[in-house]
Structure formats: C-alpha cells, structure tokens
Amino acid sequence: MAAVKQLQEQATAQNATKVTNIVSYYKKNSMASTKVYECHAGGVIAGVALKGDLAN
Template identity: 45%
Template sequence: MKKILSTMAVLAVIGSAVPAHAADKKLVLPFAGALADNGAKERLGDSIAFYYGAQKTPKVLEKRGSDQTSQKTNAFSKTDTAVCHWAFLSAMLALQKRAQEVGANAVINITSNYKNVTYSSETDFECHVGNIVGGVALKGDFVRLADGKK
C-alpha cells in the first residue's frame, strides 16, 4: 500500500509540472502549397471559383451572403504543415458547400479569421497548431460573377 501511495505522489508531482495550456503556434502558409496537397485541386474542382484576399475578380452580379468556417483536425503525430493543409482543405470544402447551397458561382474576399481576427492575403492563410489539434478559420463572400471562372 505504501508503494502505491508513493507512486501516486510521484505521478501527481509530474502531472503538476506539465503546463495546463496547450501550445498554440501560429503559422502562415501559402495557399498554393495547401492546394497542391491532399488532392485539394481535384476535390474542390472548378464549379466554384475562389478569390483570396483582395484578388481582382470579374464583375460581381449579385452577392448571396457571407459566412465563416472553422475546421479542426487531429495534430497527433503529424507535421504542422500536414495539419494545416488538411484543415485548410476542410475549410475550403465547407465554403464551397455553402456557396453551392446559396447558388453562388464564386467565393471572394477569402480571409483567415482565427478567433475573429482577420488576416487577409492574396497568397497566404493563417493556421494554428496545438499539441493535439490544429485548425484553420476562413470567411468569405458568396457571389454570382459575370464569369465564374478565374
């Protein structure tokens, strides 16, 4: 019994030494890299056009709303880049699905929106990775463009 109690005491001391909060690393990665991974281009197809940050678009005929998505993925035993690319694809698929639901042919002004803090870029997105989970939050505007193709 004494051995069990001393083992429990040692474990309690070790457990209290571990920080209570998870790591939260901010990464800024290129859209191009994420779109080249996990079959992203094929999975997204070309039925909905995507425009990042302030990229120039064809004439907007009609705005169909705005929305945001926050997608998480398991970070255990994966590289930060792999986690971010997977979460990015999940977020893009969510935006694509919403665009289709509202009858849009494009999502424009796509920006990162982690904890409601906007990061806008025509080339990069923001991702946050912790010890267990990583995530990407995006927002965008759903529109009908005069020419839905890039």
Template identity: 55%
Template sequence: MKPALCAAALTLCAGALLATPALARDTKYMMPLQEVLDMPEAKEKLDDSFRFYLSGQKTPKVLERLDSGVSNRKTNGVGKSDEDGCRWAALSALIALQDTAKTKGANAVVDIVSYYKKNEVASPTDYECHAGAVVVGVALKGTYAKVAP
C-alpha cells in the same frame, strides 16, 4: 497538529496548481492556399468549376455578391506535421465554404480572409493556420458570389 498543517499545505498547493493557466502550444503559420488547391484530395473533393479568391487576389468580374460566411475547421494533428495538418484543415474549410456557397447559388467565394479567433488577416496568397499539440485549426471568412466565367 502536524496532520492539519500538512492538509493545509496540500490544499494551498493544489489551489495554486489549479489557478495556474495551462501553457498550450499555439504555433501560427501562414501557408500558401495554392498548396491546398494542388492537393490530389482537393482535386477529388472540390468542384473544378468553383473558384476561391483570397482578399487582394485578382478576380473575374463579380456579377453578384451574396451572403458572407465563416468556416472554422480543425483536424487531428497527431502523426502529421504541422504543415500537413494545416493543409488538411484548410481543405476542410474550403469544402465547407463551397458547399454552403452552392446552396446559395454561388460559383465562387471571394474576399477570403483568415478569421482565427475572429481576428481578420488578409493576404492575396496565404491563409493563417494554428497548430497545437494535438489539434490544428483554420478559420476562413469570405463572401459567396457569382462571378463571370
């Protein structure tokens, strides 16, 4: 009888543990986009004739608006500060937006908003980043456009 009670107790405990949601770290940061654009790696990987404009930021005259797009990028946060991970993920998101925009004939991405978990956050200076225990992520949404030089 005792082994049956022990087995039942273990089954209940195991079921309770499996039903408990995991508490993962998800720290939100608002970071200046200019810090990303000033990175030496950004100067190497981003086309210097291409432009990025956050929502609310003053832009040159928009000659043509094309499609909108989203870039959701993650980076390994192990061994990096959250802030460094945010900058790397944001740079990766900008590269992806730039590459897609160029295929559409655009020379800029305008009205960029943070789009983490499809929640729009607009700022004329900052982007939203989320850092977990292992992964850091940035999602950006913007409109591909042709702007005046």
C-alpha cells in the same frame, strides 16, 4: 483542406457561383493575404478558419 471545402459547400447550398474576398479568420481577427493564411495548432489538431463573401 476542410475549410475550403466548407466554403464551396456553403456557396453551392446558397446557389452562389463563387466565393470572393477569402481571408483567414481566427478569434474574430481577419488576415487578408494572397500568399499566406493563418493556421493554429492545438494539443491534438491543427486548423485554419476561412471566411468569404458569396457571389453570383
């Protein structure tokens, strides 16, 4: 999943060892769940946006 890879790459770039508090993030609305995430489909592509806190 590209969104998870992006979080991992950002953590590595900022010398963080982990990403915590990961939530789905769509149109400035967060959805925190340990079991599901929010995904949206457009005309050609579907995707999910995630955000989280970087930690050491």
